[in-house]
Amino acid sequence: MIISLTEAQKLDPEILQEDIDAFEQSVRQLTNNNFQNTAVRFDNVALQEPNLIKVKDSIKGLRIGDTLEVNYSSYNDGLYKIEEIHEDSIKVAEESFLEESGRDLMITLVQYPADIKKGIKKLIEYDKKMANKAGIKSETISRMSTTYYDVTAAENTDGYPSNLLSFLMKYKKMRW
Secondary structure (H helix, E strand, O other), X not given: OOOOHHHHHHHOOOOOHHHHHHXXXXXXXXXXXXXXXXXXXXXXXXXXXXOEEEOOOOOOXXXXXXXXXXXXXXXXXXXXXXXXXXXXXXXXXXXXXXXXXXXXOEEEEEOOOHHHHHHHHHHHHHHHHHHHHOOOOEEEEXXXXXXXXXXXXXXXXXXXXXXXXXXXXXXXXXXX
């Protein structure tokens, strides 16, 4: 998770968890970067219903609230937020695991740099400020006039002006 719901609601009280999840998915898709910290990775784990990850090694490098990515799973690939850490298991917030284990199954810590968090906050502020102003080409009331910048397909990415997403450029990876 790039930013928490409570942190985002300080910027825009009407934002939902789905919006934050959409921002995260967009960042990962636009950059082709999973932001995985491979130094904190656990192989050969088992996933147990409803939301428990059994780890064979000692659990180091994780904190409550961190995000884990499950890879090489037939049913459970995805991002999960840590709710509890025990001696040999990790409980995640979402209750969605299907029982699964295997040698290839792994979990990896996901960490986003501070400028990604700052950029997402700017996008939330932009949404709040510009949501009711979309589509206005020109507006004149008495002696006050308002004209908004046209955003063409070349100057637009995912519904935002390209300059607002420039913070992602240094994290882009090639697609193979």
